[in-house]
Amino acid sequence: MKPYKCIIFDCDGVLVDSEVLSNQVMVDMANEHGANIDLNFAIQNFKGGFLKDCIQQIESIVGNALPDDFENQYRKRSFAVFKSDLKAVSGVESVLKALDIPFCVASSGPQEKIRLNLKTTGLLSYFKENIFSCYDINKWKPDPAIFLHAAATMGFDSEECLVIEDTSIGVKAGKAGGFDVFGFSADDLKENFQNQATKIFYTMDDLLPMISANR
Template identity: 55%
Template sequence: MKKYKCIIFDCDGVLVDTEVISNQLLVDMANEYGANIDLDYAMKYFKGSHFGHCLNLIKTLVPKPVPESFEKDYRTELDRQFRESVEPIKGIKKVINQLDIPFCVASSGTIEKIRLNLGLVGLLKEFEGKIFSCYTIGKWKPEPDVFLLAAKTMGFKPEDCLVIEDSKLGVQGAKNGGFDVYGYTEHDYYKDLEGLATKTFGSMDELLEMI
């Protein structure tokens, strides 16, 4: 098996169990304006996307204008819900504790959101100084830029790194950058990752064995 020199983790859905919380809130708020969507829709079309993409999609679904405060209201409520209920992905702390090679996080979330979530689940210390956000460079998955930035900053080439992702956009972005990418399938309800990722796995215990 190929020996990787660095692991690049996505954040939401890989390190912290936020996908259902964040997508359900988008559904609830969008439906207030007549979107008429459900969580299944959100997990298919919002998961792995940055907020701007989700908002633009919501605007095509609703019969009346979305207020300018929509994003601010969403982030305020999301922070509140995260502080109340966010948990680490089951088994991820064991993975982090047993890694003997460098690792970092590359996410479509803002730096503030990444730091908040990692802090809430007790992982911020492990990733301090190794946090990379699409917002910093203005490039979004499936573009590979955030992964390329992470690898370069960590001191490695793409072929030396393994990306861990849970979304189709994230897997495509990693592949577009020349990375191997393992797809975490716990919430892969539409089986988007099978046949797309280099390999797939359903639990963090499996990941430890694979790397």
């Protein structure tokens, strides 16, 4: 592999430990409408996905359309949980401090959510304006558009960048765009990247040596 000139981080599950929190809110709200699902179902079916697709899945389960304000209520409830309980992924701040090449974040969430979560966890200052949202371009993973957009804006080609992802959807998006992708599989939310990711790692302590090995 060629030396990397830029790192593109996903946000949820890579920078901030939000997946369990956000999916539990979705489970609670879905069950209020009769879905009868649990957190494991949500992690398997919603993690890394476009919110509107998740809502459509719930509507299929309950057999009815959800209220028009379901998405707004989900945002409000999940933001409230994030403000009180959200933490940075263990070890990721040390990675950001040590990186000596440009990096950015590219996420499926809206700008407001990304910035709120990074600010809550003390990571916002590391990214400045290098924050890219699928909502900005109206294309969502597994479409590689968000990663291509981030790379181009940062001034690099896809083969010069490394994407860090924690979901199969995100890994597929990165690979489809011609990027190397390192799949982060945390102990509590293991993903099967074996046939997708360029490399797999399980703790942030392993990431810097993996990046350095290609320099």
